[in-house]
């Protein structure tokens with residue numbers, strides 16, 4: 001029953017582009033906001049976000065990421081490593097400009113694609129790891145928690161600091177955080193709007209390892225992916241999805257309800273005023 005419902009729900013996000021070859025993948029498959037490099041020897045695909053200056057999750061970047069995840073999965077790569085081509089920022093999270101005084105139809109599209117991205121990453125059939133080679137606030141952190149393993153470079157921050165500027169997060173975003181950290185730590189960190197330093201993140205278990213360089217981070221992620229070599233890939237995928245079932249069911253059960261709640265909240269004066277102050281703060285930093 002559980003397995004059937006899992007398979008059923010997974011069909012909803014089944015990758016469509018299943019005929020592409022590894023060669024064309026390694027040549028880069030889309031508009032350049034992401035790049036895919038497949039290591040010939042290991043068969044592991046590295047997916048890099050490449051949207052200067054800070055990899056904000058715009059509609060286009062999120063579309064590219066979903067396409068890339070689907071392509072990597074369809075090509076039966078041995079694993080997927082998510083990273084950034086910026087050496088200071090993994091991802092600055094959602095594009096705040098999309099949330100400020102938004103066009104209502106575009107906002108719906110934006111939130112829906114964010115849900116899709118999280119589902120694609122969270123339910124990706126092959127092993128996934130994040131090489132966090134820069135700051136990873138807010139949705140940057142949520143993307144990392146949707147992966148199975150996290151390796152981070154020193155002197156950066158990661159976490160969900162939404163309450164600092166009067167944002168709430170959806171339940172599924174909270175569950176993603178909670179799938180990595182104990183509930184009491186998540187509750188405290190979300191309420192404080194805490195950004196963890198690399199060292200703090202390691203101590204609480206938000207990340208699994210610290211690496212000295214991006215090259216080392218990629219190697220550590222690849223070593224993690226190698227730990228599944230003895231597992232049957234289909235059994236592994238089904239097991240991963242069963243383990244994650246309760247997290248995704250929350251969203252799949254009522255995507256429209258989540259969309260409605262988010263759109264309503266984003267339109268409140270509380271949210272818009274907090275966002276306006278946050279955007280000013282980012283400008284004044286200069």
Ligand SMILES: CCCCC/C=C\C/C=C\CC/C=C/CC(=O)SCCNC(=O)CCNC(=O)[C@H](O)C(C)(C)COP(=O)(O)OP(=O)(O)OC[C@H]1O[C@@H](n2cnc3c(N)ncnc32)[C@H](O)[C@@H]1OP(=O)(O)O
Pocket residue numbers: 053054056088089091092093094095096097135137138139140162167168169170261262265266282283285
């Ligand atoms: C009752 C039930 C209700 C349910 C409600 C559910 C949901 C409700 C609704 C809301 C959703 C809340 C979800 C939030 C998830 C998010 O991801 S929101 C995004 C939050 N992200 C941030 O706050 C990060 C802000 N950025 C930074 O802190 C820094 O930029 C950085 C990442 C640390 C990098 O610093 P650095 O010094 O290298 O760069 P700059 O700060 O100079 O930035 C360069 C440039 O980029 C612009 N920028 C940065 N981040 C963003 C962003 N997220 N969106 C848009 N633009 C961004 C910055 O302003 C600079 O622009 P420039 O001045 O024009 O150069």
